[in-house]
Amino acid sequence: MGCGASQEAPPELPQQEYFKPAPNGVGSMPPRAADDRSLVVMTSKDTITVVTSPSLVRSAPSQLAEEVHVSVNEEAADKPKTGEEGAFELPEGEFEDGMLGISGLLIGQVFPQEEDSIQALRTTLALEEHFCDEDFPADNSTIFFSERTDADIEWKRPFELVDEPQLFIDGASRRDVVQGCLGDCWFLSSCAAVARKPKLIERVVPPDQALFGDGYTGLVVCRFWRFGEWVTVCIDDRLPTKDGVLIFARSAEPSEFWVALVEKAYAKLHGTFEALEGGQSMDAMVDLTGGLAERYEMEDIENLKKLYAHLLKSSRNGAFITCSRKGDWRNATKADKHGLVEGHAYTVSGVARIKHEDLGTVNMIRVRNPWASGDEWNGDWADSDERWSGVPEEQRTRLGISSLSDGEFWMSYDDFCEQFEEVSVCTIGPDFDNDGTVDHVGQVKAIKGEWIPGQTAGGSRNDFEKFATNPQFLLTVEEPDDDDDDGCNVLIGVMQEHRRSNRHMGVKMLQIAFFLYKTDDPNKRLPLSHFYYNYEDGTSGTYINFREVLSREDLVPGHYVIIPATFLPESPGYFMVRVYSPKPFQLKKLPE
Structure with missing residues (x-):
């Protein structure tokens, strides 16, 4: 076997039994190792020694560098159930418009300033007219994505339920949050967690919005962090009730309504209230903070x-x-x-x-x-x-x-x-060394990309030839940390697009992972031959259908290539690479 790629490609591994449950049972994450791997060394006597190892093989002995062949058998796992999935599972479909619940009018497509667009929407209302959201109407289609109905639900505005309703009374607190009959504890427990910093909740639900009296229009504005940016969701303040009592989330104080309204805005972002049944708390916390x-x-x-x-x-x-x-x-x-x-x-x-x-x-x-x-x-x-x-x-x-x-x-x-x-x-920021303290961020950079079938949707390393077609991003680490003689702490994340395809269908979440390889040539993509003879220098772990996968790496200054991948090839999707470091670095997409 000479230098570079072998003239005869290694046999393709059978791609079967791809989807396996998390090994520790329902509700457990897969192990940290990214795959079952072996190091195959051909000696001068043509004998074969197989060394099985779950750890990374950084490099081979110099005299054998040309004779090492990387062999992997990658697997994927499904994310665990959260515990409150409803009786009807939301069907999944391919990504479509990605704007469900987000009014284009309110994110700069018509007006250059968001505040101007919101004010324009309010001024279109006649005197004594209250805003009614036609995109999220007060009927069963807003509550259910399934065929269920409920004729006993009455939609009421806060001023119809109590005298002098307020968004906040004495600010936000974890004790405000009370769950209703909807299985969205994953979201509400996150609201209670973030409420320890009321200013963050007030960024999601701006407090200067009247629910009665002067300035009241019935329109409520909320903001969530979605796929790299803060987006605005407008709703009306009509809430589902029975016998004059809110049926979904509420505040412990009857005259306070931020909990109920932020839940409604989040439901609009997901299509229906029912779509909030079952979810990941870590996703909700990111949506509420951008962290x-x-x-x-x-x-x-x-x-x-x-x-x-x-x-x-x-x-x-x-x-x-x-x-x-x-x-x-x-x-x-x-x-x-x-x-x-x-x-x-x-x-x-x-x-x-x-x-x-x-x-x-x-x-x-x-x-x-x-x-x-x-x-x-x-x-x-x-x-x-x-x-x-x-x-x-x-x-x-x-x-x-x-x-x-x-x-x-x-x-x-x-x-x-x-x-x-x-x-x-x-x-809110990266914790590079996992010590519980948000570390100083020298730089934060993000680049969005796409897996395109037939072009850049290469899938896993079960097929090296296809894997080599995945998007590649060059990460250049320029200097070590102040308290580290050699390495620099870098936090890398890959997030897949997570907005909804339409009201009655969720975007199919792909099993994703990323791999980090060191490179000596920062101007070119890693060729196919590189993957035959080199294991990765870092990885997010097993492919899994989480919204975002992360990995902390301690990297010596130099050039590295980040390769985001889906488990199955030809899987279309959008993604974003996020990199944080206390020291300067460069991040760019390598040409295809």
Whole structure:
């Protein structure tokens, strides 16, 4: 075998049994390794030695560099169920217009300034006329994507429900959020998490919007971060009720309506209220903040103590944290014997270490059920548990220990790991070293791209020839970190387009991943031969149909190629590459 590509291409691996469930069962992430791989070395005696390794093979011995053939057998996994999927599963289709719920009028297509376009919309209303959203009408088509109907629903505006309604009363708080009969705890637990920083919620729902009296028009503006930009969603303030009571999300304060209205705006963005049943908390937190969210599986964490340290520092530094419960989602309408709801998303509202007179130091987690009811943990360290008597009163006061039946409770971290299956952490900026602190960002860059069948939709490395056609992006790391002699911390993410195709169909989420290869030639794409003889220097892991996949890398200065890929070839889709680093870097698309 000479230099470069072999004249005879390696045999194509059979592409079968592609889609496999997450190996740890429903609700578990796949392992970190990106594939089953082997290093095949042909010796001078023509014997074959196969070394199986789940770790990255950076390079081969110099005398064998021309004789190393990379062999991979890549697999993909489906994202886990969230626990509150509805009785009717939303059908998936190909991406279409991508603008569902987002008025082109309000993102600069007609007016150069958003505020001008919103004001123009309001001024078209006659005196005493209230805005009615024709794109999201007050009828069953807004609530259901399935064929279900409900004749008992009445749509009412806030001023028809209470006197002097307000968007916010004394600002936003996690305690405001109360879930209704819709299975969108993943979204509402995220709202409660982000509410720890009211200014962020007010960016999503600007507070200077009247719900009655002077300046009231019935039009409400919300903003969400979608695929790299903040977009505006306009709705009217008509809300579904029964017997004069809101049937979906509401605030604990009857005269406060930000929770109900932001849920309606998010439902419009998804097509219907019903489409919000079942989702990923990490996606909701990103939509509410524009930040970066990562998911940690309890069963996949080798050292849960390290995870606790990460949660503790993240909480102290203002990160937003949610968690979801193990169990059968079909039982999600009631609490179990522990007072917890199976297949349900919660907000992590506090992380603390306490001192007990007999037990010593105990790692604790405070959890909030978005039901905001008396369904609370009743095990060790429950609100009325006698163990609290061994904790100094000053510390109990600081932790806000109470016996309120409000759905919020403390529990030990050991019990938390036993009862919950995953925890998601969202930061406004990158946390390169995973220490819970948002690090200084020297640069943030993003480039959008597309997988085009027959051109750039090459799929996985199960077929190297096709894989080599995927889009390639050059990342040039210019200098190491100040406290690192050799490497620079870089956070890389690939996000697939996630807006809806139409009201009754969701965009099919592709199994995606990305790979990072070092290159000596920054002016050219990596050729096919490179993949035959080199393993990657970094990867996001197993292909999975998450909206965004991330990886932290410690890279020595030099040139690298990022290759976003779908698992199956010829899969059309749009994507965005996001790169964050505390030091200067360059990012550009390599010519095809």
